[in-house]
Amino acid sequence: MSANDVQARYIAPAASDDNGISTAATLSGAGNLTINGALADGGSVTLDDARQVIITSAGDDSGDTFTVTGTDEAGDAQTEAITGADTGVATGSKYFTTITQIAASGASAGNVEAGTGTSVAAKITRNRVRLRGLQYVCNTTGGTIEVKNTSATGSSLYKFDANNVDDTIYPSIPDGGIVFSGGAYVVYNQTHVVSFTMFYEG
Helix, strand or coil: CCHHHEEEEEECCCCCEEEEEEEEEECCCCEECCCCCCCEECCEEEEEEEEEEEEEEEEECCCCEEEEEEECCCCCEEEEEEECCEEEEEECCCCEEEEEEEEECCCCCCEEEEEEEEEEEEEEECCCEEEEEEEEEECCCCEEEEEEECCCCCCEEEEEEECCCCEEECCCCCCCCEEECCCEEEEEEHHHEEEEEEEEEC
16 A cells, blocks of 8 residues: 555544533432533533543432433443442443433432543544554553454554653554454543654555
8 A cells, every 4th residue: 555545633632521511400309400511402412522421419319320312432322321429439330422311210329420431432434444554642540541442342453551741752653554344443541642643555
């Protein structure tokens, strides 16, 4: 392949937002949270890259389940049931690019709100792709970037651990690149990253 086949994706993650999906409200019974946060548009949320959903409870909502409906990091439909927290934050394990509904199984003990967590799954492409290079601008908290095959929970074919240095780094990639047969998804924590650029073919 020629140099013209190499593409790039630049990613500078936004900060997490505790109530970006749904602002604080008390539920008198089972029902949907109102999707009205700063990230919402027309009753739903669409993110640049998929994130885990967080539910923050002012009271004991550990007996409630909050079912999130939307699409995953690849754009496929998915749901996740998140058990509420007792005066704290409950974090889902799945990644959502869009959120169209959050349904509570019962009344809340106090105000409850929904937002985005710090863990991100960025889709490079869902097609076969060859990773050619990486430019990583990190901050003083270090952190890890993993590039996974097929999905955010797929096999990790490349992993880079940054030092606790505010610097721009060009991690080593084999000369032949790294092939991701089922698409490439970058999983990282937003608090460790200023920005990064992925260089790839495919």
